[in-house]
Amino acid sequence: MISRTSTSWHRVAQGFLTAFVILIPLSATIGPAHLNIQYADLAAVGFLLTAMFSGVWRVHGSRAVWWAAAIYVASLLPSFASTQHLSTSFVEWIKTVYVVCIGFTIARWSMVSSAWDQLVRVFAVVVAALIAFTLAVWGYATWSGHAPASVAVIMAVPNVGQVVRVKGLLLTPTFLANYFTMGVPLLAGYAITHTSWPRVAGWSTLLLGIVATGMTASHSLAGCLAAAALMAPRTTRGDRLARRALMLAAGAAVLFGIVATTISVYEVHASSAPASTAPARAPDHDFLGPHGTGEEGVIRVHYAWVSYGIFKRLALEAWRRHPWIGMGLGEFPTVVVQAFNEGRIHAYYAGGAHPHNTWLGAMAESGLIGLTGLLSFWVVLLWEFVSRGAQRHATSVEAWRWRAPLAGLVGLLINSLHVDVMHFRFLWVGAALLLAATVTTPHRERGRQPSRKGVA
Numbered sequence: 001m002i003s004r005t006s007t008s009w010h011r012v013a014q015g016f017l018t019a020f021v022i023l024i025p026l027s028a029t030i031g032p033a034h035l036n037i038q039y040a041d042l043a044a045v046g047f048l049l050t051a052m053f054s055g056v057w058r059v060h061g062s063r064a065v066w067w068a069a070a071i072y073v074a075s076l077l078p079s080f081a082s083t084q085h086l087s088t089s090f091v092e093w094i095k096t097v098y099v100v101c102i103g104f105t106i107a108r109w110s111m112v113s114s115a116w117d118q119l120v121r122v123f124a125v126v127v128a129a130l131i132a133f134t135l136a137v138w139g140y141a142t143w144s145g146h147a148p149a150s151v152a153v154i155m156a157v158p159n160v161g162q163v164v165r166v167k168g169l170l171l172t173p174t175f176l177a178n179y180f181t182m183g184v185p186l187l188a189g190y191a192i193t194h195t196s197w198p199r200v201a202g203w204s205t206l207l208l209g210i211v212a213t214g215m216t217a218s219h220s221l222a223g224c225l226a227a228a229a230l231m232a233p234r235t236t237r238g239d240r241l242a243r244r245a246l247m248l249a250a251g252a253a254v255l256f257g258i259v260a261t262t263i264s265v266y267e268v269h270a271s272s273a274p275a276s277t278a279p280a281r282a283p284d285h286d287f288l289g290p291h292g293t294g295e296e297g298v299i300r301v302h303y304a305w306v307s308y309g310i311f312k313r314l315a316l317e318a319w320r321r322h323p324w325i326g327m328g329l330g331e332f333p334t335v336v337v338q339a340f341n342e343g344r345i346h347a348y349y350a351g352g353a354h355p356h357n358t359w360l361g362a363m364a365e366s367g368l369i370g371l372t373g374l375l376s377f378w379v380v381l382l383w384e385f386v387s388r389g390a391q392r393h394a395t396s397v398e399a400w401r402w403r404a405p406l407a408g409l410v411g412l413l414i415n416s417l418h419v420d421v422m423h424f425r426f427l428w429v430g431a432a433l434l435l436a437a438t439v440t441t442p443h444r445e446r447g448r449q450p451s452r453k454g455v456a
Helices: 002-025 040-052 064-075 077-081 084-110 113-143 173-193 198-213 221-231 237-260 307-321 332-341 358-392 397-415 425-437
Strands: 152-157 161-166 265-275 295-305
Touching: 002 040, 002 064, 002 113, 040 084, 040 307, 064 077, 064 084, 064 425, 077 084, 077 358, 084 397, 084 425, 113 152, 113 161, 113 173, 113 198, 113 425, 161 173, 173 198, 173 221, 173 397, 221 237, 221 307, 221 397, 295 307, 307 332, 307 358, 332 358, 358 397, 358 425, 397 425
Parallel strands: none
Antiparallel strands: 152 161, 265 295
16 A cells, blocks of 8 residues: 555656646746745645655665755855845845755655656757747747847847847746756757767757747856767767867856956047157157157047846945855845945846855855855865766766766856856756766666767
């Protein structure tokens, strides 16, 4: 009887998990706006409860990341001493606890190899559908000159100009770009191991994913390029050259993103005129012109501060006021409101905004203590991969099982320079897949397996 009951709960939990993954790219808020409860969260809560009844916690794994996650969550608590809005800070802390619970429950669930495979399959199918949808929306908007407001916008991007930006069913184009950063490597890995032409499938899915991410016109394209480079096939010399090209493109995109989110350049004008004074000593071959002074060049740059750059400055200012414990979770929007009242930011952000930087946001809201907890979590998570996954699958054709989620997480770390990634639900799915991949045994389906040539 216990076994049958456990099996029933297992099926229900699997259904909730599948629904959760499908609903993640649907940003439809339910209830009070400040709680940001979405349809995916209803499925997530159902999964958390039914997974517990199914006995998932009887599966054992490493405790190091558990402790790191607990330290991360605990490191946010001291900020409560300085918050001006206790209820807001408490809600933000509960959100962090919630996504951590989702991540570790999925990790435990996916330590059974068949469950890992099924989860990646669902994720890959959703990503593929969203890539096709993004391409269709961008093509229609470009052809017609009209962007359906619910799925795309036409706007002026600093240092780029007027462009179509697809956001799909997510809140913003940047949100969609980060979703692709996590999802495209998983789609490529799945395609590589489930087709008879792994190199063609791998490169095709990666390139389509990069193109779709580019259609968001987001600085988060940098992370997607880096993730694609980490996930790209590496068999032939052509593969290696293509991977290097992706890495160079990712590096250039990172630098451009840093500059483009700090200042917006409108015009660069260079001019030259006779110098006001003659040089103290000129070589015999220098011709100083009829005025005997030579010439001087002047470069004038017409620029303005981009809002993201102002947010980063505001975050540093807020951190300096409370360097150890921060100003309180969820309090940064009040800093932006105050900056608007002082004339330092335009009216679009009169209601407040987030820091748009994971690390500066952690410093501003939870101080050095919270930043240390956040860094500790990422260091231990990646070390878990180095100490377990990389060594275990170093020569295995199943290396994609850890390479794909690792690539997505590294891409999100790059994008964390411009957005707060820690509350992204799909980030925690990726972290769960990486943790589970370090301890699971690859699931072999019966029957003929497709060729694996070109995978490693």
